[in-house]
Amino acid sequence: MNFYQSFKLAIQSIMKSKVRAFLTMLGIIIGVGAVTVIVGLGNGMKNYITKSFESMGTNLITVDIQGRGTSRTISVDDMYALVEQNPDLLSYVSPTAGVSGTVKIGNKNIKTTRVSGVSEDYMKISSSELTDGRFIQYVDVLRRQQVCVVGSYIAKTYYSGNAVGKTLKINGTAFTVVGVLKEEAKSEKLSSDDVIFIPYTNASKMSWTGTISSFVFSGASPENINKAVITIKEALYKVYGSYDYFSVVSMSEMLDSFMTEINVMVIVLGAIAAISLLVGGIGIMNIMLVSVTERTREIGIRKSLGAKQKDILGQFVIEAATTSALGGIMGILFGFLLCSIGTNIISSLAQETITVVPSFGAVLGAFSVSVGIGIIFGFLPAKKAAKLNPIDALRYD
Numbered sequence: 001m002n003f004y005q006s007f008k009l010a011i012q013s014i015m016k017s018k019v020r021a022f023l024t025m026l027g028i029i030i031g032v033g034a035v036t037v038i039v040g041l042g043n044g045m046k047n048y049i050t051k052s053f054e055s056m057g058t059n060l061i062t063v064d065i066q067g068r069g070t071s072r073t074i075s076v077d078d079m080y081a082l083v084e085q086n087p088d089l090l091s092y093v094s095p096t097a098g099v100s101g102t103v104k105i106g107n108k109n110i111k112t113t114r115v116s117g118v119s120e121d122y123m124k125i126s127s128s129e130l131t132d133g134r135f136i137q138y139v140d141v142l143r144r145q146q147v148c149v150v151g152s153y154i155a156k157t158y159y160s161g162n163a164v165g166k167t168l169k170i171n172g173t174a175f176t177v178v179g180v181l182k183e184e185a186k187s188e189k190l191s192s193d194d195v196i197f198i199p200y201t202n203a204s205k206m207s208w209t210g211t212i213s214s215f216v217f218s219g220a221s222p223e224n225i226n227k228a229v230i231t232i233k234e235a236l237y238k239v240y241g242s243y244d245y246f247s248v249v250s251m252s253e254m255l256d257s258f259m260t261e262i263n264v265m266v267i268v269l270g271a272i273a274a275i276s277l278l279v280g281g282i283g284i285m286n287i288m289l290v291s292v293t294e295r296t297r298e299i300g301i302r303k304s305l306g307a308k309q310k311d312i313l314g315q316f317v318i319e320a321a322t323t324s325a326l327g328g329i330m331g332i333l334f335g336f337l338l339c340s341i342g343t344n345i346i347s348s349l350a351q352e353t354i355t356v357v358p359s360f361g362a363v364l365g366a367f368s369v370s371v372g373i374g375i376i377f378g379f380l381p382a383k384k385a386a387k388l389n390p391i392d393a394l395r396y397d
Contacts, residue, residue, distance in 0.1 A: 010319035013291070014326070024287045025327030027280025028373070032328050032366045034273030036335025037342060039362035042266035044343070046259055048354045053255045059219035060125065060251040061229060065236070067213065067245055074239050079215050082235050089228040092218040094122040097203035101171035103196065105158045113154065115170055115196045117203020118216075125218040133164040133179030141199040148175040152183035153193040170198070171206060225250050270362075274369070280327065281373035288320050288381035299388050313386040320378020321371055328370035332363055 014021040067073065076095050083090045097117035103110040122128075123135045131152065140147050148168070155163040155177075163177045175198060184192040204212050217232065219225045229250050236246045292299070299312060339356040346354045 007318055007322060009315060010322040013319055014323060020287065021323060021326075024283050024323055025280070025330060027276050027283050028324050028327030028370045029280075029331040029334055031274060031276030031278075031280055032331025032370055033334035033338060034276060035270050035366040036332060036358050036363055037338040037356065038269045038273055039266055040335070040339045040356040040358040041342060041346075042262055043357040043359055044346075044354050045262055047357065049258050049262075050255065053251055059222050059225055061217040061219060061225070061232065061248065062250075063215040063217065063232060063236070063246065063248050065213045065246045067240070072240050073211075074236065076212055078235075078239075082232065083217070086228070086231055087220065089220055089224050089231055090217055091220045092121040092125050094119040094125055094216050095200045095204075095212040096122075096214045096216055097200050097207055097212055098214075099170060099198070099203050099206050101206075104169040104172075105154075108158070113194050113196055115198065115203070117200035118197050119200055121218075122197065122216065125216055129182040131180050131182045133177070135179050136197060136199055141201050144199060144201045144205065146173065146175045146202065147178045147199070149179040149181060149197045150177055151181050151193040151195040154196065155180045168196075170196070173202075173206070219250070222252070225252050229253075274366075277366075277369055277373055280324070280370070281377035284320055284323055284374055285377035285380060287323075288316060288378050289384070291319075292316065292381050292385040296388060299385055303388070309386040312388075313382045316382030316385050317375055317378050320382065321374045324370050324374025324378075325367075327374075328367040331370065332367060335363070335366075 063079075065074065079093050079095070083093045095117070099115040099117065101115070103113045103115065118136065119141055120136050120138045123130075128135075130149075132155075133149070135149055136147065139145065148170075150163055150168075155161055158168075159166055159177075163180050166177050167174050168177065169175070175196075181193070181195070200212060217228070219228045229248050232248050233243065233246075236248070237243060240246060302312065336358060339358050342356040343354070346356070
């Protein structure tokens, strides 16, 4: 008996008991569908995070200094000098300082808005754009001018889109709005748009410590980011004598770290989902054992007509593989349906476009595993059928 005949018999056997065949395939369908949607979700998250980092700039380097007392410190001027000494590695630097407290606009107190002190180069570093007015200038930083630039959320919500020239208070100090940033997030309110930037000299004066301990650098080129990070670390090490008193992290390193964590998560969840494939394989084995018992007389007739053990073995192995392959195909379709539904649900809840993208490799792998499981778990019932004594099989009622 050739492969085509065995495959035809397998289809006929499946069609005779459609409900039983579907229940047999159910574990395979769920397993393949789950693996498809989990890998698709992982791909969607990786694409979304990559786009987010690219919009911020993968050549950004953040520096946080914990320090080790007043005897060893590094100044803002030292950081600017570091950029001037390494023009092939670093383009710009901006001191940054967070301001905690309350923002008051009119008679409304706002506690969720992020207030940051930056320099005039921060706009170039972050690749931000303005829709109105200007950004902070060098003279603002030098003279501690009480001016600020607000995010689009602030401008729309509290100034009806006309914020330039208006005032707001940060911890009781009045600031004049001189610019409005272009909207970055699609949702109504996200931290990227719910911000206020003031000169870092004002921010350091308003903070508890009165010092600047955070900086943002812009690398000259993405290819030399690692070298730029090493250069900054070496400069800080000369001051502090240990790597424990500061941290230097590039956006590309953070992106790689996120990608690694997502990959690990996808592998773990995919492995858990793959357990359904094992359960499906056990279901196939059980049904094939039942099928061998039900068709004992048929096997006896075929053997008496000259069928060899390998013919019987091949027939039942092909039937098991066909069952699992059909389950795998249905599982792929089920997985694509879940991916489509998942994209709509996640995008609706997160208010961001996150597309669940199935991976061709994952789909092919899950399908191959499902067929392999069908063959492996179908071999035992097939072997049992092949070893039946034709006389005993013909007597079976």
